[in-house]
Amino acid sequence: MDTDVLVVGAGPTGLMLAHELRLGGVSTVLVDRLPERSELSRAGGVTPRTMELLDQRGLLEPLLATGDYPMSLGHFAARLLDPGDLDGRLPGRFIPQTVIEKFLADRLADHGLAVRWAHDLIALSADEDGVTATLRHGTTTRTVRSAFLVAADGAHSTVRTLLGIAFPGRPGTDTSVVADVRLRYPRPPRSEPQLGPEPGDIGQSHTVAADGNWAMQFPLGGDLRRLALGGPAHSLPRQTPVTEEEIRAGLRTVYGEAVELAELRYAYRITNAARQVADYRRGRVLLAGDAAHIHLPIGGQGMNTGIQDAVNLGWKLAATVHNWAPRGLLDTYQSERHPVAARVLRTVQAQSLLMDWTGTGGPDLLAARQLFDTLLQLPDTKRYLTTMMAGLDIHYPMPEQPDHPLLGRRAPDLDLATGSGPVRLHELLRTGRGLLIDPTGDPNLAALTHPWKDRVDHLPTTTPTDALLIRPDGHICWAAPSPYPPQHLEPALLHWFGRA
Ligand SMILES: Cc1cc2nc3c(=O)[nH]c(=O)nc-3n(C[C@H](O)[C@H](O)[C@H](O)COP(=O)(O)OP(=O)(O)OC[C@H]3O[C@@H](n4cnc5c(N)ncnc54)[C@H](O)[C@@H]3O)c2cc1C
Known part of the structure; x- marks a missing residue:
């Protein structure tokens, strides 16, 4: 090789x-x-x-x-x-x-x-x-x-x-424009933005014009912005070059005189494939x-x-x-x-439909969006979507392990008290090895993990937490609450870290 x-x-x-x-x-x-x-x-x-x-x-x-x-x-x-x-x-x-x-x-x-x-x-x-x-x-x-x-x-x-x-x-059925730009804001925006950290802030917004054309902006650091333009005016064959004029016209359609193009870094078309x-x-x-x-x-x-x-x-x-x-x-x-x-x-x-990416402006769609907006007021819905979009709810199946709310999930970044001082759990994963967080004080647990010491680190802690076995990618593959029955630990070690 x-x-x-x-x-x-x-x-x-x-x-x-x-x-x-x-x-x-x-x-x-x-x-x-x-x-x-x-x-x-x-x-x-x-x-x-x-x-x-x-x-x-x-x-x-x-x-x-x-x-x-x-x-x-x-x-x-x-x-x-x-x-x-x-x-x-x-x-x-x-x-x-x-x-x-x-x-x-x-x-x-x-x-x-x-x-x-x-x-x-x-x-x-x-x-x-x-x-x-x-x-x-x-x-x-x-x-x-x-x-x-x-x-x-x-x-x-x-x-x-x-x-x-x-x-x-699905092949791409629609195209839109993405551009990295600098913008000028000579006047306050004409329409109320639907997305923004502050009301009236178009620094991060999704604004739809009456004709179904829309614009989105996200800050990229400094005064650089990521601009997306979509709707009927921009649904052109993918290979069609994006011109400065198309971007200026797109901005005018959505924001009127409120926003002007100051600098175009580059632009291209994306599809919904x-x-x-x-x-x-x-x-x-x-x-x-x-x-x-x-x-x-x-x-x-x-x-x-x-x-x-x-x-x-x-x-x-x-x-x-x-x-x-x-x-x-x-x-x-x-x-x-x-x-x-x-x-x-x-x-x-689902998002592209709710955002009316193709700019149909259809009444059924607007009704669905209104309903979605109402549902989004519910704390549980909002939390579900926030956690999902953050990637924090990803969990993997962990076979042959008793149920535990943390099993298969990412290890939380706990502050752990150890013999050599406090340490963050995520810092301990820098080695790319497995990790046993051991609050038990039970020498049996240490002895049980010892044969895997070339692949799994063992960290005794005085912080009250569940005992956790964590894979190198930060996902929990064994978890036990107090009084920490260790009987499923060995199968988990074998399952994820092989024979000792
Ligand atoms: C406008 C736009 C905005 C986006 N915004 C976001 C965002 O905010 N957040 C997000 O998470 N994602 C976003 N994405 C998606 C993100 O850009 C891609 O998902 C990401 O680039 C994928 O990374 P990758 O390494 O898998 O592939 P790529 O970044 O495409 O890298 C593939 C590499 O392989 C090389 N290559 C290809 N063929 C060969 C070959 N034969 N031999 C050798 N090398 C080869 C290419 O040159 C290229 O460098 C966005 C995409 C677009 C278009």
């Missing part, structure tokens, strides 16, 4: 996966066909769960230190959600995708894992023992043999095409991020789902490469992550 894992695609998914594999001690080659990092910032919204995952790896603080990134309040169908409803510590932020990509790539380079730009995957064959990939680099080609290959090569995945993997779903591969694994090839699922970018889900795919997959792949993975571990990537993206696709479709 030339390397344990070849990761194709250095977008957010591939970069995060490379981080996870490096942490798991797996040799990795990361290639991208682009000559250099893209400056095209697509995603801007980082959800609270992704913030937590970055924090769990010690990446969040240095990332936030690179600039001034406003809080992202989160929305569902352009109805503002209240982050006060969340039980996490970290609010979402607007951090441009380019910033995240540069940061992750620089960090990898610090660890000696530089992205190999201008390496285009052009052919692929997989057998029982590994994968042979052909990469074109300038005028030369070379083959790379790896034990596993991960397709993180985006919506138009070459890997998917080369392997003939179907990408079922929604697709997902049926199986994220084909033998020694795995798919992650946009290569596995695409949808309209509403509510800031695509990049976040891709980064979360990477964190779910990384440690399982590392365990498999290092030969300690219990039977079926790698397949839980499919059983855990496929339903998550399937739900994202469904909720994005």
